[in-house]
Amino acid sequence: MRAARLTAPGMLELVDIPVPTAGPGEVLLAVGAVGACHSDLHILDAPAGGFPIPTTLGHEIAGRVEKLGPGVTGWAPGEPAAVYGIIGCGHCRACLRGLENQCRTVPVGGVGLSRDGGLADYVVVPASRLLKIGDLEVTQAAPLTDAGLTPYHAIELTRPALRPGTCCVVIGIGGLGHMAVQILAATTAVTIIAVDTSDEALALATRTGAHHTVRADQNAVDEIRRLVGPRPGGADVVLDFVGVDPTLEISRSVISAGGHLMLVGLGGGTLTMQPGAGVVPVPLEVSVRIPFWGTRAELKEVIALAQRGLIQAEVQTFPLTDVVEAYDKLRRGEIHGRAVLVP
Ligand SMILES: [Zn+2]
Ligand SMILES: [Zn+2]
Structure with a gap:
């Protein structure tokens, strides 16, 4: 073979x-x-x-x-x-x-x-x-096992914070990010802000349920801040599917006090944290997590969402x-x- x-x-x-x-x-x-x-x-x-x-x-x-x-x-x-x-x-x-x-x-x-x-x-x-998987197409079912499961798990970990009317920033609208947007749209009533460097990726985000799109350039933080408001408020959850220095910088700059930074992408960047520094680079009460893939039970739920036609x-x-x-x-x-x- x-x-x-x-x-x-x-x-x-x-x-x-x-x-x-x-x-x-x-x-x-x-x-x-x-x-x-x-x-x-x-x-x-x-x-x-x-x-x-x-x-x-x-x-x-x-x-x-x-x-x-x-x-x-x-x-x-x-x-x-x-x-x-x-x-x-x-x-x-x-x-x-x-x-x-x-x-x-x-x-x-x-x-x-x-x-x-x-x-x-x-x-x-x-x-x-x-x-x-029942009669789900195999070309649909295969990506669910990671590109679907990984964002679903990250969202599950922060679900108590994803309350109606809160804001979730999704950085990187690739294989995982475009599934994250759909899972958020299907299972929450949060405002979804999608961030990417590519126009095609941002168009995909809009098509799949993002409410706002922001180009990941030097104005990205200002643009997102316009949508989520000033410190110490901000995005309740940030899902970073890239994990390079520039996206980590955006992530920590837009997160709300008490928010949740979910670092999913393995881009090799460095997140600087200085508790007690004069200018606190990461707001107080923020939690940082590095979610990995997901559980078998969660995969069953992801398959169920796809079978209902809620994610594709x-x-x-x-x-x-x-x-x-x-x-x-x-x-x-x-x-x-x-x-x-x-x-
Ligand atoms: Zn993978
Ligand atoms: Zn074990």
């Missing part, structure tokens, strides 16, 4: 490998669609020793059950499914609470991360990672043979919404 593999640091190659076999408790899935995630670029860019090599990438997966490994019940061949990508240890305090995204034992373990992923014709996953991923599909080109486009910022590979 074909598989897009990390074969050396920085090297993504479409190669031919044997179809894997489902072991006890596992399922062989015929891959229907796989989302291309920015995290894959971080994996590609990681120095030697960072991730297992060779590994098939792809952690946003949906497809059909092909074969059941020994002992698997509750699934039948041909059944459509989405894959919850995280594989925690299953035994630590966090895993026992269903918070495998903050497992205390396995750092970022999962399908397409610590074991072979879905950028291939077939993938083997533990049956416990599969969720039913904007996807650009590519055949698996164009996998290298798709990731190059993602790197160059030429993907609007989510790139989805279709084996």
Whole structure:
């Protein structure tokens, strides 16, 4: 079968490998669609020793059950499914609470991360990672598992602050950001302010439910302040899906006292905090969180939102043979919404 593999640091190659076999408790899935995630670029860019090599990438997966490994019940061949990508240890305090995204034992373990992923014709996953998707299109279901789940989890963490009439700033209207806008529009009555450098991304934000759009340039903070009012007020929640120095600067400059800064994007920027400094760069009572992916229960809720037609991923599909080109486009910022590979 074909598989897009990390074969050396920085090297993504479409190669031919044997179809894997489902072991006890596992399922062989015929891959229907796989989302291309920015995290894959971080994996590609990681120095030697960072991730297992060779590994098939792809952690946003949906497809059909092909074969059941020994002992698997509750699934039948041909059944459509989405894959919850995280594989925690299953035994630590966090895993026992269903918070495998903050497992205390396995750092970022999962399908397409610590074991072979879905950028291939077939993938083997533990049956416990599969969720039913009914008649949802696989090209829709795949992005839900990360591009949908990650913002949903971040929004869930701040839901008590997202009261009717409050303001939420969403920075970075890419694969995750455009889903965040829709989840906010579908599940809250907050004012949604979308921020991005690209006109196309801002148009996508408007189409998907943002009330205001702001271009991420040197006037962005003033523009957002015009909408959210002066300090010590401001945005009740900021979701930063980029995480570079300029977006972190916008985030801390527009957050309200007591607000919630949710730093989702892994852009490598630095957030400066100086408690007690003469000019406090981060307002008092602000909480900062670095949410990661989400839980299985939350993924079920995200799938339910999509099945109701309340959220829909904007996807650009590519055949698996164009996998290298798709990731190059993602790197160059030429993907609007989510790139989805279709084996
Ligand atoms: Zn991802
Ligand atoms: Zn654990």
